[in-house]
Amino acid sequence: MKAVYVQRGEALDYANTTGKDIGAGDVVVFGKRIGIAGMPIPAGGLGTIHMTGVFRVPKKASEAIEAGADVYYTEDGFSAAAAVGVSDMEESQVGTAKAGEATVAAEAAPAVAVAAGYAVKKAEAEEGTMMVNLG
Template sequence: MKATYYQRGETLDYFPTENVENGAVVSLGTRIGVAAAPISAGEQGAVHVVGVFAMAKANTEEIKQGAAVYYDAAAEAITTTADGNTPAGYAAADAVTTATSVLVKLLG
């Protein structure tokens, strides 16, 4: 098999079925991405799949640096609960229980 270079892979092309705001977390099935700019429904846009992003955190959890984290779409928050949630990456820093956000290193 021969491969041809396509892109760096830090962002991926994304075609949403509804409008997406800049910075919105989007599900890519088995992982998440973050919209690099507003994307209109049916139009091509870019989502970041590499990097560290501050994201809303489930307010009852303490998350330690390096812990695997997941995106809970219903709560629109990051959690350490895998069941029913989409893998997001890992915590890039500790987040105490009272913190409203956590730094997430995307799976990339």
């Protein structure tokens, strides 16, 4: 099998089939991963989601997260604890993306946790945000 280079992959074209507008900076569940919308993407429209990079994101309240810890996206904010394993996602309301599809994370069930990346630096329990490196 021969591979054909298509693009670098830091950002991907994304067809918004969710039925809802996606705002710039919104978390988008993309199969068993997340991306961050790089621009407003209207329902039915095409836009860009960032799949790598460092982003400041809301953190789950009262949770301290060490630098380098694996983190997960949940409806309550980013967390070092996966409420539901990624392998269980097909059973959840988020589901698995099919070609050209994904789910806006705000539509996720509260118990769902999606692999997001790792904490770039320590976030104290009282902090409301943290820095995450996607990928």
